[in-house]
Amino acid sequence: MWFKNLTLYRFNKPFAVETEALETALADFTFSPCSSQDVSKFGFSNALGKKGSSLVHSADNRHLICVTKEEKILPGQVVKEALEEKVALIEDEENRKMAKKEKDALKDEIITSLLPRAFSRRSQTHALILPELEMILVDSSSATKAEELLALLRKALGSLPVIPLSFKAPVESNLTEWLKLGSAPLPFEMQDEAELKSEADEGGIVRFKQQDLKEDEVLAHLATGKQVHKLALHFGQSIALLLQSDASVKRLKFSEEFRAGNDEVGTDDPMARLDADFALMGSELVALMHALVAALGGLEEAQV
Numbered sequence: 001m002w003f004k005n006l007t008l009y010r011f012n013k014p015f016a017v018e019t020e021a022l023e024t025a026l027a028d029f030t031f032s033p034c035s036s037q038d039v040s041k042f043g044f045s046n047a048l049g050k051k052g053s054s055l056v057h058s059a060d061n062r063h064l065i066c067v068t069k070e071e072k073i074l075p076g077q078v079v080k081e082a083l084e085e086k087v088a089l090i091e092d093e094e095n096r097k098m099a100k101k102e103k104d105a106l107k108d109e110i111i112t113s114l115l116p117r118a119f120s121r122r123s124q125t126h127a128l129i130l131p132e133l134e135m136i137l138v139d140s141s142s143a144t145k146a147e148e149l150l151a152l153l154r155k156a157l158g159s160l161p162v163i164p165l166s167f168k169a170p171v172e173s174n175l176t177e178w179l180k181l182g183s184a185p186l187p188f189e190m191q192d193e194a195e196l197k198s199e200a201d202e203g204g205i206v207r208f209k210q211q212d213l214k215e216d217e218v219l220a221h222l223a224t225g226k227q228v229h230k231l232a233l234h235f236g237q238s239i240a241l242l243l244q245s246d247a248s249v250k251r252l253k254f255s256e257e258f259r260a261g262n263d264e265v266g267t268d269d270p271m272a273r274l275d276a277d278f279a280l281m282g283s284e285l286v287a288l289m290h291a292l293v294a295a296l297g298g299l300e301e302a303q304v
Contacts, residue, residue: 001048001064001274002259002281003126003139006249007146008165008289010299011134017157019058022065025156026055031068036116040071042152045124048274059275062282063129067149072118074111082110125149128282133289136162141250165247166300167293172197172245174296175228182214184233185295193232193242196221235288243292254281 017025031043045068046052057064086106087098098106126139127149138146154160167174178184179194194213196206206221229245238258242250262276293299 001126001277002254003128003137003285004252005139005141006252006285007138007140007143008247008249009136009138009146009150009162010165011136012161012163014134015129015131019056019063022063022157023054023056026065026153029152029156030055031070034070034072034120037112038072039074039115040069042067042069042148044068044152044156047126048271048278051270051274057275057278059279059282061131062286063131064126064278064282065129065153066124066126067152068122068124069148070120070122072115072120074114074118079107079110079114082114083107086110127153128285130282130286130289133286135165135289137285137289141248143248167247167296167298168300169297170245171243171247171296172227172229175231175243175245176222178231179213179228180219180222184231187236187291188295189234191232191234191240193230194218194228195230196226197229198224198226200225235291238284239288247296254284258284 026044029043031045032041034041044055045066047055047057047064047066049066055065083103083106087103090106091098125145125148127146128137128139130137136150138149140146140149150160150162175194178190182190184190190213192211192213193209194207194211196208198204206226208218211218227245230242230250232240232242232251234240238255240251240253240255244250259277259280262273262280265273265276267273
């Protein structure tokens with residue numbers, strides 16, 4: 001349940017859907033497994049996984065939701081070989097060349113015949129709705145997966161006025177300035193990893209790992225016009241993260257010391273522990289968002 005990535009969105013209008021109404025709305029779009037002829041299925045599932053019993057888990061007016069996607073694994077090479085074999089057989093028997101339309105129809109038939117025997121894989125994506133910040137945080141490093149979740153949520157609710165989070169100044173400008181200064185604004189602390197890019201079309205990309213970013217070797221690249229597009233940071237003593245120029249957060253990791261804050265809850269009651277962990281994570285993510293917005297100079301005015 002601990003988030004590992006953050007793709008960030010904000011509401012154009014206040015989110016005012018109560019937990020019960022949100023649960024009801026999502027119930028019409030719950031996940032069901034693929035049937036023998038389904039290529040994929042996508043829907044909402046229990047927010048807390050197998051131990052949970054509701055599609056929405058709420059605490060302190062913060063709402064956790066989850067989508068599950070199941071996809072049939074049908075390698076293109078398998079379909080291609082089966083199609084070539086079938087086409088060759090028909091053309092040999094009928095002594096003619098098959099038209100493209102015929103081949104396309106035959107390909108569809110082959111896929112239909114193979115689907116019942118195909119393996120499937122499932123993936124889950126969580127999102128945290130934060131009405132107090134007018135934000136949605138999607139636990140995904142893929143903008144495409146995040147948009148898929150939002151599209152289903154929009155379908156369930158009828159509307160969902162959200163836009164990607166954007167700041168008054170470009171994120172890379174702030175990251176570059178931090179690197180020049182040799183430190184990030186508190187409570188952030190710069191770490192030993194960064195990616196710098198040239199703004200010129202023919203310019204290069206330089207990546208540093210396990211490197212003192214205050215060294216002249218690093219700073220020399222700033223003098224040539226490169227800007228910082230990824231920067232590893234610590235947020236206080238609780239979170240390590242990689243902040244990117246598109247305002248997304250990758251490799252989010254809560255420290256063991258921070259996660260141990262709920263050890264007194266124990267593990268005898270798994271739901272109680274999950275609920276406590278959710279509350280702990282939610283509060284710290286809210287604090288992280290407040291600090292991030294302040295450090296980056298504030299959000300761009302939303303267009304209503």
